[in-house]
Amino acid sequence: MSPEQIRRRLLAWYDAHARDLPWRVPPAAGQGGLRSDPYRVWLSEVMLQQTTVPHAAPYFLKFTARWPTVSDLAAAPDDExxxxxxxxxxxxxxxxxxxxxxxxxRDHGGVFPGTEAALRALPGLGPYTAAAVAAIAFDEATNVVDGNVERVMARLFAVETPLPAAKPELKALAGDLVREDRPGDWAQALMDLGATICRPKSPLCDRCPVTEACAGHATGAPETYPRKTAKASRPHRHGVAYILTRAETVALVRRPPKGLLGGMLGLPTSDWRAAPWSDAEARSAAPVQADWRSAGEVEHVFTHFSLTLRLLRAEGSADGVIWTDRRDLEALPSLFLKAARAGLSNLL
Incomplete structure (x- = not known):
């Protein structure tokens, strides 16, 4: 099957089976001249990094209801x-x-620039997102390659090089299929194929519009692509979280602006290290002197390490903290919300 046949089949499949997503202009409307809002495309792509569509969609709807334009978002306080x-x-x-x-x-009058190169020059906007916004919102023939597209290319061409070393090869293969015709729809068609048909496990090859061209399918084991380098074991760390209460409030702190959970509100914690914390060490590292009592522990997994967080709780007072009502902790990052719920469970 030629590249042009692959494109025709996949675009026809996309026209019939495109996912209905809150940030997307349907393919029929796009062919009728309606363009996607670059703000909505950009926001969705940022949210979807390391996050699934079902999880990101409610956040997207809340963000766009609260901040309908990029200028509205720009004017919002960091904390909000x-x-x-x-x-x-x-x-x-x-x-x-x-x-x-x-x-x-500030620099573009509230209007996203319309080329991949200009988008790439914006702070905090990486090469993948720049390519996606340029293709989907501005119909520029860019090469949009995310994890879904890498998987489709690895299977379509039976690429034997394991990830992550295969990334340049997979990007080049995807680039060979990009054309000036419908670049935004093409990018989204590949994404949808990877998300719904060419899935990481149990690919639905009988429903794929390009199965005949798929070298991975021809091997009889398409699910083994992309090949992967064996992962190193995830390191484990230990820390202590301090739940200081005063009547119906809990002491929170603002984490440093850079680093893990940077800029977020959270419980005061010790350092996170490889060795467990003894009782004496945990109490000596507490933010204030108080009658600290054990309140259990929680486990949490980050991308690069896992964490056991011991919980100590005390009633008392402290300077330089943000006293927050126990009923208003839902906006905490998941680690600290989990820790607060566990540590306060017998008080609620």
Missing amino acids: VMAAWAGLGYYARARNLLACARAVA
Whole structure:
């Protein structure tokens, strides 16, 4: 099957089976001249990094209802945006979101530039997102390659090089299929194929419009592509979280602007290290002197390490903290919300 046949079949499939997503212009409307809003495309792509569509969609709807334009988002206080982002994880994305929105508002009159190169120059907007916005919102023939597209290319061409070393080869293969005709629909068709048919496990090859051209399918084991380098074991760390209460409030702190969970509200914690914390060490590292009592522990998994967080709770007072009503903790990052719920469970 030639590249042109692959394109025709996949675009026809997309026309019939495109996912209905809140940020997307349906293919029929796009062919009728309706263009996607670059703000909505950009926001969705940032939210979808490391996040599934079902999880991201409610956040997208809340963000666009609260901040309908990029200028509205640019004018929002950092704390409000970070609180609205809570639960999506990878909080550096929220900081990058604000940096980019403010650059668009300040330097481009609230209008996203219309080329991949100009988009790439914006702060906090990486090469993948620039290519996606350029293709989907501005119909530029860019090469949009995410994890779904990598998987489709690895199977379509039975690429034996394992990830991550295969990334340049997979990007080149995807680039060979890009044309000036319907580049936005083509990018979204590949994404949809990877998300709904060419799935990581149990691909639905009998429903795929390009099965005849798929070298991975011809091997009889398409699910083994892309090949992957064996992962190193995830390191484990230990820390202590301190739940200081005063009547119906809990002491929170603002984490440093950079680093893991940067800029977010959270419980005071010790350092996170490889060795477990002894009782004496945990109490000596507490933010204030108090009658700290054990309140259990929680487990949490980040991308690059897992964490056991011991919980100590006390009633008392402290300076330099943010006293927050126990009923208003839902905006905390998932780690701290989990820890607060566990540590306060017998008080609620």
